[in-house]
Amino acid sequence: MYKTVTVPLPGREYDILIGPGTLARLGEWTREHARAKRAVVITETNINPLYGEQALLAMAEGGAEAVSMSFPAGEVSKNLDTIGALLKAMFHLEPAIDRGTAVVGLGGGVATDMAGFVAAICLRGLRWIACPTSLLAAVDASVGGKTGVDHEQGKNLIGAFHQPSGVIIDVNTLRSLDRRELGNGLAECVKHAVIRDPVMLDELANGAADLQTVDEAGHLAFDAERMTELVARNVAIKAAVVAEDEKESGLRAILNFGHTVGHGVEALIGYDVIRHGEAVSLGMVAANRISVQRGLLDSATADRVEEVLGKLALPIRKGNLNFDAVWRIMQHDKKARDGRVRFVLARDLGDVAIYDDVTKDEVRAAVEYVSQP
């Protein structure tokens, strides 16, 4: 019932293990994939009580010595100060850590991004393993080697590309997500469907009810096999794109579908108010609106994407967006070049391309469309 997806980067190929209960193999993977007998597990204060002990037990069973370190949960911790504090704690371990020590990131995207970055800059590079426990981190952050932290001037401004030696996604850990956090990940699944896998869009629509079912204890009660399949499929799409363009010089940009306006909306409304996936959902609606206006995409297809987003409880309208503020933030995006804004636009389901000629007026019209009541 496990699935394995390989990310085929030349010289830095790694495997992603997906399924219920896979966290039990963390020690084995630390030894075999990160080639380490010792590891530092970096996790968040809200995840540690849930899975921290499981992770350390799995380490012991696999014959790897490990300690864990937690930082206060949430985006507010994702900064250079926390990185400095984690490094300091690592440098004070006895015996001293060396290049044979691995780092494990256990938690949501904040934990895996930060753990990967710690690994990137500690002793000029340690091997690391990502154990994402949110759907967003599983289908997005776990592939591509982007690591880093935020700066008060913007998200993810500080960081490095540092590929993990392996990724373990235990779909059972996703059961503790609340539905809003689940939606955060489902938005990226919709994105992958639009850019590369039209059939998955229908499957998301058909599976929407099962994916969101909650049991009496408040845990998500999805079918483990369905979730394993969904995660594997999304990870495979992202892996294929990243493998073609590791450092984001060209093709990889298609993964930013929905993210141009999405990032602007997210920064404007506030990262503590709107989730990333919710902003991307609005961003996809805006991008498709530009496509429809340009005659690239038929409006029935754009409507279908909005319908699926709605079934997954994702927002498709957001009143009172201040266009000028969104636009100003978009200029600061680190993928912007010479002040020009780059859009990924759909021409059909499974067919997107990059456009550098989208005008301010087109963006304004799209943001106004999303802002309508």
Next chain:
Amino acid sequence: MYKTVTVPLPGREYDILIGPGTLARLGEWTREHARAKRAVVITETNINPLYGEQALLAMAEGGAEAVSMSFPAGEVSKNLDTIGALLKAMFHLEPAIDRGTAVVGLGGGVATDMAGFVAAICLRGLRWIACPTSLLAAVDASVGGKTGVDHEQGKNLIGAFHQPSGVIIDVNTLRSLDRRELGNGLAECVKHAVIRDPVMLDELANGAADLQTVDEAGHLAFDAERMTELVARNVAIKAAVVAEDEKESGLRAILNFGHTVGHGVEALIGYDVIRHGEAVSLGMVAANRISVQRGLLDSATADRVEEVLGKLALPIRKGNLNFDAVWRIMQHDKKARDGRVRFVLARDLGDVAIYDDVTKDEVRAAVEYVSQP
């Protein structure tokens, strides 16, 4: 009269331009090698008054827009806090920097290591150019892509491998070095001679007087052609070794000749008291002593190395070294593995190898040899 050495790293090949007055070509190199029309020059407060204006003028002449930022000179600034302050200043520039912005490191090894690290982690990687203005930075830090900062637990514990897009070494900038700082670089030249270039050892001995001559104004009055040749030769040796082993998994370790004991001595005595090259000089004497004791190296050759170091005004004895303290520090070296200490030992001039079986008693005897009055 210029020389160019290519560092042949697959996919990340770059050139090093060496000669008097080469700094004038910084703007041209920023545009052509770093493919940037805009740059941030990171320099030290003691270097900025000497060469900061020259660098900015060269930028303007080459058609690249540039601003400079200085940090307080010295190893005391080489930490994550300074990196945070530099990044903050960069993120506040208007218009916002993007991935088409280059970083330039102008100064000694502290400046080039820090500028390279800023480039490594800013927006997940900017292109950068190193302009070393000390002999040590020119012959050592400028090749290999090691970037980073210190931590209170040890030097260079935080960092990344991030190759520059080009290196410009203006040998005229070396004239403002004091003789002790010159020696700091010459020690690495002796190291390169021992590991790969026996003829250079004689040339260093023969040129020692010229290299150290000082004019009435207190500036080094070396022959520019001799210095260009010396720098080019050393850079080529290091480039050849690094090209064979970019990430320091094997061969590159031979560049640590003299550094095992050297790092211990340096940390013990204090980075503000002894220069890196001085510690390496003592470390080379200690390593050769181990070789002689093992019967790997004849004692006449070891004596010859000491003689050349002496001619270059480098220390070959240092009284009152506490062996236990040196040994403890050596265990923390980031190249140590499982608490075992790794030595590079000479078997002849130009012939060194890596030994993992050096005992604590052998190291003790060598440190005691160096400590004798």
